[in-house]
Amino acid sequence: MRNQLHLAVSALGALSLAFTGENPSVGILQAFLVIFLAIFAARATYRLWIYPNFVSPLRHLPGPKNHHFLLGHMISQFFSGNPNEPYLSWVRQWPDAEMIRYFTFGNAEAILVTGLDAFRDVLSVKPYSFVKPELYKRFLGPVVGKGLVFAEGEEHKAHRKLMAGPFALNKLKQLIPVFKEKAEHLSGYFDRAIEVDGGTVELVKTYTSITLDIIGVAALGVDLRNLDAPTPFHVCYSRTFDPPIFGQALMAIDIFVPIRWIPLEENRKYLSYSAEVHRMTLEIVRDRIRELTDENGKLVATERKDLLTFLIQETYEAENPWTEQEYLGHMLNMLAAGHETTASALQWATHALAKHPEVQTRLRSEILAMLKKTPNPGYTELENLRYLNNFSREVLRVWCPAIESPRKAAEDVLVNGVLIPKGTYILLMPSAIQLNPRIWGDDADQFRPDRWDGKIADAHAFAAFFQGPRQCIGRVFSMMEFKIILVEILSKFQFDAVETEEIVLVNPSPLLRPSGGLRAKVSRLPS
Numbered sequence: 149m150r151n152q153l154h155l156a157v158s159a160l161g162a163l164s165l166a167f168t169g170e171n172p173s174v175g176i177l178q179a180f181l182v183i184f185l186a187i188f189a190a191r192a193t194y195r196l197w198i199y200p201n202f203v204s205p206l207r208h209l210p211g212p213k214n215h216h217f218l219l220g221h222m223i224s225q226f227f228s229g230n231p232n233e234p235y236l237s238w239v240r241q242w243p244d245a246e247m248i249r250y251f252t253f254g255n256a257e258a259i260l261v262t263g264l265d266a267f268r269d270v271l272s273v274k275p276y277s278f279v280k281p282e283l284y285k286r287f288l289g290p291v292v293g294k295g296l297v298f299a300e301g302e303e304h305k306a307h308r309k310l311m312a313g314p315f316a317l318n319k320l321k322q323l324i325p326v327f328k329e330k331a332e333h334l335s336g337y338f339d340r341a342i343e344v345d346g347g348t349v350e351l352v353k354t355y356t357s358i359t360l361d362i363i364g365v366a367a368l369g370v371d372l373r374n375l376d377a378p379t380p381f382h383v384c385y386s387r388t389f390d391p392p393i394f395g396q397a398l399m400a401i402d403i404f405v406p407i408r409w410i411p412l413e414e415n416r417k418y419l420s421y422s423a424e425v426h427r428m429t430l431e432i433v434r435d436r437i438r439e440l441t442d443e444n445g446k447l448v449a450t451e452r453k454d455l456l457t458f459l460i461q462e463t464y465e466a467e468n469p470w471t472e473q474e475y476l477g478h479m480l481n482m483l484a485a486g487h488e489t490t491a492s493a494l495q496w497a498t499h500a501l502a503k504h505p506e507v508q509t510r511l512r513s514e515i516l517a518m519l520k521k522t523p524n525p526g527y528t529e530l531e532n533l534r535y536l537n538n539f540s541r542e543v544l545r546v547w548c549p550a551i552e553s554p555r556k557a558a559e560d561v562l563v564n565g566v567l568i569p570k571g572t573y574i575l576l577m578p579s580a581i582q583l584n585p586r587i588w589g590d591d592a593d594q595f596r597p598d599r600w601d602g603k604i605a606d607a608h609a610f611a612a613f614f615q616g617p618r619q620c621i622g623r624v625f626s627m628m629e630f631k632i633i634l635v636e637i638l639s640k641f642q643f644d645a646v647e648t649e650e651i652v653l654v655n656p657s658p659l660l661r662p663s664g665g666l667r668a669k670v671s672r673l674p675s
């Protein structure tokens with residue numbers, strides 16, 4: 149300790165000598181420092197002021213100016229209380245814009261896509277000129293898995309082609325009995341809630357549990373049965389996705405600065421819960437490969453009908469079996485992308501039914517009329533329910549589950565005629581399209597299922613699942629699941645509103661989620 153102090157004092161002494169000019173190295177050191185500071189100041193001035201205001205090809209785009217010189221507009225986002233804000237306010241402020249320029253972390257320029265032409269360019273015309281940003285992969289990758297969600301370029305194309313098999317309509321139709329059985333299970337749960345609690349049901353927990361149960365059977369072929377009592381799988385899963393408030397703060401910081409290595413109790417829990425989800429899913433993958441193949445690595449016959457089985461069959465039949473880690477990545481994708489999203493849609497759908505009794509009555513009449521003719525409806529009968537189709541799309545338009553998906557320009561690329569420099573951060577938000585008055589009219593904010601009877605301007609105007617080669621591969625799966633559940637519960641139950649306070653949303657959040665849950669009162673319809 150004494151030696152270290154001595155060293156520190158000597159070093160300080162040498163430094164002070166250098167500054168007082170009594171040491172010959174003073175000139176060099178001073179010159180070095182001055183040059184270093186000058187370069188730093190020049191670079192900072194160029195980056196923070198000259199480039200964005202006088203050089204950037206994006207400088208002519210409209211957008212807010214009131215940003216922090218280092219954090220950009222992140223502060224307004226974190227304190228807005230709504231994960232769609234301040235972006236939706238900007239959409240209203242610049243209604244004619246195709247793209248809005250704002251600033252993000254490090255005062256880097258970012259683009260919010262707000263018009264259909266720009267949205268089409270990014271998603272459908274030049275999808276592979278954009279990649280998912282590294283920080284987004286680092287933040288979500290450990291939980292969501294690589295799979296399709298984080299594959300890029302040629303690898304994405306090849307995997308998407310193989311995944312098309314398991315998600316083909318003829319395969320998905322085989323999952324209808326699973327959806328129906330779980331929908332009936334949900335009815336049983338509502339009946340018990342009526343008996344025990346007078347029918348007040350917390351929708352977030354209920355739908356998250358039932359959709360996790362469905363994806364468990366439909367994707368992994370394993371019945372988790374979380375609705376009755378949370379299983380270890382559910383506990384680990386929800387603790388990684390939905391941590392307590394301190395964990396949420398760490399999650400938000402970790403997007404920009406890696407902090408999971410810091411030895412904090414909350415970090416330790418996050419890492420161990422997500423490792424446990426990986427371990428349990430990998431075990432299922434290993435068992436399934438063993439079950440489906442013989443000692444020569446050839447497929448054997450099976451009665452199983454789930455996405456993992458379909459995927460293993462597809463890849464083996466194409467003589468291109470994947471590694472365990474690749475199957476694992478895709479199954480983690482299914483779990484993450486495939487249950488909270490549909491759960492969110494069901495929560496807001498039930499909320500809409502409770503808040504709009506006239507919509508509920510009309511939808512129920514359509515469903516009961518169909519059930520009278522076809523008590524056990526299949527895919528076609530469900531697709532032919534016109535009002536149910538309108539209702540489903542309107543729920544996903546107004547309360548879109550996915551808040552945002554970022555992209556980074558992988559090269560210099562033209563979007564709607566504007567040069568987007570390589571490396572620019574692009575924010576794709578379904579709500580910036582779906583709640584945009586220029587696209588949907590002055591009543592864009594209103595919930596009005598009948599609007600879907602009119603002509604919709606452009607397929608890209610419905611942005612809940614995106615469009616193009618990276619659009620949601622689970623779209624048909626989730627819509628089937630959503631409709632089967634609604635047909636089941638609307639034919640048996642009445643939903644009434646109990647929420648009187650304004651709903652507070654979790655912010656920031658990858659999904660549209662009410663903070664503190666969302667309740668409705670459920671009662672049995674007279675038979």
Ligand code: HEM
Pocket residue numbers: 295296297298308481482485486487489490493548549550553554611612613614617618619620621622623625626
């Ligand atoms: C209401 C329910 C759902 C919504 C709103 C939704 C929304 C989306 C959106 C917006 C994307 C594009 C993300 C991007 O490109 O950055 C996406 C991709 C994806 N979704 Fe969904 N999703 C839903 C349900 C599902 C289900 C049920 C599954 C699986 C069973 C699923 C699996 C996936 C996968 C694997 C991708 C990545 C596709 C690719 O990059 O090629 N999703 N989803």
